[in-house]
Amino acid sequence: xxxxxxxxxxxxxxxxxxxxxxxxxxxxxxxxxxxxxxxxxxxxxxxxxxxxxxxxxxxxxxxxxxxxxxxxxxxxxxxxxxxxxxxxxxxxxxxxxxxxxxxxxxxxxxxxxxxxxxxxxxxxxxxxxxxxxxxxxxxxxxxxxxxxxxxxxxxxxxxxxxxxxxxxxxxxxxxxxxxxxxxxxxxxxxxxxxxxxxxxxxxxxxxxxxxxxxxxxxxxxxxxxxxxxxxxxxxxxxxxxxxxxxxxxxxxxxxxxxxxxxxxxxx
Amino acid sequence: xxxxxxxxxxxxxxxxxxxxxxxxxxxxxxxxxxxxxxxxxxxxxxxxxxxxxxxxxxxxxxxxxxxxxxxxxxxxxxxxxxxxxxxxxxxxxxxxxxxxxxxxxxxxxxxxxxxxxxxxxxxxxxxxxxxxxxxxxxxxxxxxxxxxxxxxxxxxxxxxxxxxxxxxxxxxxxxxxxxxxxxxxxxxxxxxxxxxxxxxxxxxxxxxxxxxxxxxxxxxxxxxxxxxxxxxxxxxxxxxxxxxxxxxxxxxxxxxxxxxxxxxxxxxxxxxxxxxxxxxxxxxxxxxxxxxxxxxxxxxxxxxxxxxxxxxxxxxxxxxxxxxxxxxxxxxx
Numbered sequence: 001x002x003x004x005x006x007x008x009x010x011x012x013x014x015x016x017x018x019x020x021x022x023x024x025x026x027x028x029x030x031x032x033x034x035x036x037x038x039x040x041x042x043x044x045x046x047x048x049x050x051x052x053x054x055x056x057x058x059x060x061x062x063x064x065x066x067x068x069x070x071x072x073x074x075x076x077x078x079x080x081x082x083x084x085x086x087x088x089x090x091x092x093x094x095x096x097x098x099x100x101x102x103x104x105x106x107x108x109x110x111x112x113x114x115x116x117x118x119x120x121x122x123x124x125x126x127x128x129x130x131x132x133x134x135x136x137x138x139x140x141x142x143x144x145x146x147x148x149x150x151x152x153x154x155x156x157x158x159x160x161x162x163x164x165x166x167x168x169x170x171x172x173x174x175x176x177x178x179x180x181x182x183x184x185x186x187x188x189x190x191x192x193x194x195x196x197x198x199x200x201x202x203x204x205x206x207x208x209x210x211x212x213x214x215x216x217x218x219x220x221x222x223x224x225x226x227x228x229x230x231x232x233x234x235x236x237x238x239x240x241x242x243x244x245x246x247x248x249x250x251x252x253x254x255x256x257x258x259x260x261x262x263x264x265x266x267x
Numbered sequence: 268x269x270x271x272x273x274x275x276x277x278x279x280x281x282x283x284x285x286x287x288x289x290x291x292x293x294x295x296x297x298x299x300x301x302x303x304x305x306x307x308x309x310x311x312x313x314x315x316x317x318x319x320x321x322x323x324x325x326x327x328x329x330x331x332x333x334x335x336x337x338x339x340x341x342x343x344x345x346x347x348x349x350x351x352x353x354x355x356x357x358x359x360x361x362x363x364x365x366x367x368x369x370x371x372x373x374x375x376x377x378x379x380x381x382x383x384x385x386x387x388x389x390x391x392x393x394x395x396x397x398x399x400x401x402x403x404x405x406x407x408x409x410x411x412x413x414x415x416x417x418x419x420x421x422x423x424x425x426x427x428x429x430x431x432x433x434x435x436x437x438x439x440x441x442x443x444x445x446x447x448x449x450x451x452x453x454x455x456x457x458x459x460x461x462x463x464x465x466x467x468x469x470x471x472x473x474x475x476x477x478x479x480x481x482x483x484x485x486x487x488x489x490x491x492x493x494x495x496x497x498x499x500x501x502x503x504x505x506x507x508x509x510x511x512x513x514x515x516x517x518x519x520x521x522x523x524x525x526x527x528x529x530x531x532x533x534x535x536x537x538x539x540x541x542x543x544x545x546x547x548x549x550x551x552x553x554x555x556x557x558x559x560x561x562x563x564x565x566x567x568x569x570x571x572x573x574x575x576x577x578x579x580x581x582x583x584x585x586x587x588x589x590x591x592x593x594x595x596x597x598x599x600x
Contacts, residue, residue: 011392012389012392012393015388015389015392016378016389019378019380019381019385019389020378020380020381023380023381023382023421024380098374099374101336101341101371101374102371102374102375102376104339104340104341104360105339105364105367105369105376106364106393107361107362107364107365107393107394108361108393117378262341263336263341263342
């Protein structure tokens with residue numbers, strides 16, 4: 001048996017992905033409706049954002065274009081969790097019904113095998129929309145286009161997505177111990193809506209919570225400071241990539257710990 | 268011949284919270300430390316050779332699933348040793364997974380939306396099956412069952428029978444040393460059952476795969492297994508070959524008769540008459556389990572005929588189900 005490295009997993013993932021997309025497209029009406037739904041979700045999200053800022057030209061020193069940047073940043077950074085880790089939402093059902101056991105018999109990484117089963121294509125629309133918003137805001141604010149700036153963008157977008165993935169993994173994994181973990185998962189997901197605002201608009205208590213307890217401030221605020229306000233970057237922003245990686249690793253460990261102690265229901 | 272599965276004094280205990288009744292009880296349970304130990308599998312030893320097909324039987328809750336879970340590495344035994352194909356399953360779960368195949372009768376492990384052939388292709392990559400082996404396996408499948416209509420059908424559009432068939436084919440695809448089949452024929456019609464039995468038998472013969480079969484359907488055991496292991500309440504009741512069991516109970520026959528009038532009442536009077544035999548009845552007929560060492564079936568029949576008008580009669584060899592029931596009631600020794 002050969003060692004199963006990264007290329008092994010990438011190949012399998014792409015294969016499953018290609019098949020999955022193929023089979024989704026074969027249900028044409030379903031595909032069209034969900035595409036239209038996705039477009040409308042994004043538009044309505046943007047419209048509510050726009051209406052809000054028609055009335056407040058700036059919030060706490062953040063002007064419209066900067067807010068738009070933050071909004072786009074959060075959309076893009078939420079894409080990976082939406083696309084690749086959507087099966088976390090079903091974990092609770094699989095564990096409860098005992099069907100989770102079917103994932104335990106393959107000679108590959110359990111976490112990978114479980115997550116690879118679902119790819120949520122809707123995330124791609126969000127991604128395109130987010131990139132568009134970012135590019136527009138970038139131009140409006142008049143940020144420079146240099147390799148260093150772009151590198152910073154990529155690194156901090158990745159950081160932000162790591163944190164969101166970690167949050168969701170950890171919340172989903174609670175179902176291995178708690179019967180009804182949906183509320184926790186739902187809660188984390190609802191909190192992400194606050195990620196698109198600068199954290200300074202919240203009271204100190206929430207600022208603390210969003211930084212250290214449910215660290216959604218790392219999804220857009222802290223990382224985008226690096227690009228938007230290069231002269232006043234708090235230390236938290238600079239160390240956020242490390243926090244992201246550690247947090248992601250921890251959430252993976254928690255998930256696997258739960259999965260390994262899982263023993264199924266009787267049959 | 269080498270041992271495929273070696274179990275030595277395996278015990279599995281679960282810690283279960285003593286639950287109280289009612290809402291008040293549930294609230295108390297939240298803070299309770301009142302656990303009891305339940306022994307799901309109690310000191311079981313087994314030695315299974317390569318190529319054997321073993322029927323693993325027992326009533327619901329006997330500990331069958333727990334044993335299978337320990338063999339597949341999902342559960343760790345509380346004490347005792349298990350070796351499956353040379354691996355300790357719990358410690359080398361991934362390695363063990365490469366050597367085994369698992370089928371659950373009602374839980375498909377295939378990708379729900381994908382056609383069977385695509386599932387096969389992904390499995391080929393996951394198990395790193397060489398091209399030649401893969402092609403040979405498909406050729407073998409083609410010779411055994413008519414798979415071509417199945418290959419391009421998504422799993423979710425298949426009937427339960429087709430799905431089970433697909434799952435079995437998928438479990439054998441990487442030519443595992445051992446395949447665990449958990450109630451493979453549950454919920455299937457007679458013709459599909461026989462199709463699946465034929466397939467399992469052929470694969471076992473062809474590939475010398477060790478097969479562990481748990482089932483409630485005695486037809487499966489009769490058709491497939493040379494050896495059966497029976498457990499109940501976590502303890503092993505019986506482990507020997509099928510023929511031995513049959514010879515032990517061979518002198519028993521079930522006489523089924525249909526008479527005029529209410530079967531159940533008549534069954535009671537017949538029971539009084541033949542107190543040595545067990546008599547049961549349903550709406551259709553009265554069944555009498557006759558021990559031919561004591562009296563011949565023909566004598567019993569003659570005796571009954573004196574009192575009742577027999578409309579219809581049937582003579583059945585003892586079924587494995589009866590055998591197991593007798594073991595529960597009386598034991599084999």
